[in-house]
């Protein structure tokens with residue numbers, strides 16, 4: 115063995131020239147190096163203990179990405195020689211590299227996520243749409259990365275669930291977009307829980323759409339702060355009814371501006387600690403309500419770009435959607451400026467994407483399908499991500515990716531461990547975004563539609579499969595998305611092996627969902643949170659009672675005229691307790707005086723409607739397409755305290771009936787609040 119004067123143990127290890135007796139000395143060396151690294155803040159946190167040793171986060175300013183080291187300074191002697199030598203070598207090389215750097219701990223990156231609602235891939239100027247201008251959103255692609263093919267679900271709540279969990283939504287309990295089907299199972303771990311556990315401050319501002327009652331409520335899913343509405347499809351965007359951490363409040367001004375304002379306050383308040391800020395907007399989803407200032411800009415604008423089926427375009431709807439996208443862009447600009455003003459831009463990851471394809475027929479790059487479809491146009495959305503100094507400006511990512519990838523990607527970027535026990539369907543996009551040279555394996559991504567009417571009247575789930583080159587649609591047609599992005603030519607016969615393998619993948623995906631696709635039998639929990647809302651959306655109308663609109667999410671019950679009518683909720687009281695019952699209602703003076711009775715498991719609470727509240731129906735006056743018939747417009751419902759009732763723990767039917775109706779109706783009912 116040849117020892118050269120001045121050689122470091124690391125150099126000697128590299129040459130394989132370390133003598134056995136020197137290993138002890140090296141161990142001592144490592145222990146000292148670790149101690150010094152701790153003291154200097156190079157290794158600033160012990161992440162976890164594993165059978166192989168300790169996993170550390172090594173914090174280095176001039177090293178492009180955060181590194182993890184697994185090392186067992188106390189147990190190295192029992193490791194196999196090769197492993198031991200490798201571990202020593204890796205650690206020593208790292209420490210020798212790092213010890214020359216200034217020992218300043220890099221703060222963990224903040225995260226801001228914008229999620230638009232029903233904005234298609236085509237609804238951005240950066241994608242070539244000349245019908246609108248979105249300079250602020252586009253700037254994220256200039257200063258960061260733009261994904262060519264980023265996939266989400268065909269509708270709202272499922273995409274939110276996939277983003278939150280990193281898992282395909284049919285696995286998570288989410289079945290639909292309303293009446294409780296949008297709820298994310300309580301045993302799923304969210305990205306907010308993951309970041310909160312790692313010490314982040316977490317806030318969500320907007321359309322949650324994954325459950326309204328605790329423990330489904332955002333405050334129970336990892337968000338310290340929540341402002342918005344927990345269901346989908348709201349009926350009014352100006353001064354609407356919203357909630358703030360479970361308390362019902364009145365929003366201020368146009369909803370997108372208001373949500374942004376709240377998010378900016380959250381960023382301000384948490385500027386000195388790492389924060390995770392989720393902004394799930396609810397536009398350009400209908401109702402097509404947008405401030406005049408934005409609509410007027412597009413009202414008479416010449417439109418150059420059109421849908422592949424131009425005759426299907428609805429101009430007032432289309433122009434309103436463009437205006438809403440420009441309003442979002444203005445709001446994104448405000449947040450980016452806030453980050454600049456607070457000097458947080460360099461240490462904040464900003465993401466912009468949308469939750470499904472466009473909600474109308476408008477230019478969408480010639481793709482087939484729109485919102486609701488599991489063809490390319492229904493599930494491909496914009497995806498832009500900026501992280502100055504880390505992600506190269508102007509980066510274009512060709513590889514397919516999707517909402518399921520965001521949890522593993524952001525956790526890796528922030529250097530925090532995943533805490534969920536369930537397998538994640540997504541994968542970290544860090545190698546693609548940080549230009550780390552390595553093979554990127556192709557994969558199948560799945561798009562699902564549960565219980566759609568397909569062949570004849572038979573309802574069965576549909577799956578569409580996408581890999582880098584092909585899409586297999588729900589009916590077994592195969593499309594080469596490179597040469598035929600509009601899905602016009604079925605090439606299954608030309609590529610039988612591909613078609614067969616992708617069909618098998620689709621069948622396998624469905625087989626894995628066995629047991630999680632049945633009807634939703636989950637009751638609405640009462641008592642988990644201090645206040646439990648039971649909106650009309652989650653209730654059932656009996657007798658002559660009817661919903662105010664086709665879309666249940668923002669609806670209320672009306673036409674309650676008879677004593678054998680009733681309104682019920684399938685609930686599970688989680689804690690036996692006295693609950694104060696508050697009803698949000700409307701009733702004109704002429705119909706006052708009805709006596710109503712709330713009952714659960716044989717216990718009743720009686721009350722009388724004594725105060726008139728006769729507000730007008732609002733929403734249509736601001737809707738640019740009020741005649742489409744799909745909206746649930748709103749009233750300013752007032753709270754009325756019915757009294758206090760002792761509810762026994764357990765599942766049952768919570769019902770309200772009228773025992774005396776002196777007028778032509780009992781009242782209109784929007785919501786019950788049960789306060790512990």
Ligand SMILES: [Ca+2]
Pocket residue numbers: 230231232269270399469470
């Ligand atoms: Ca949507």
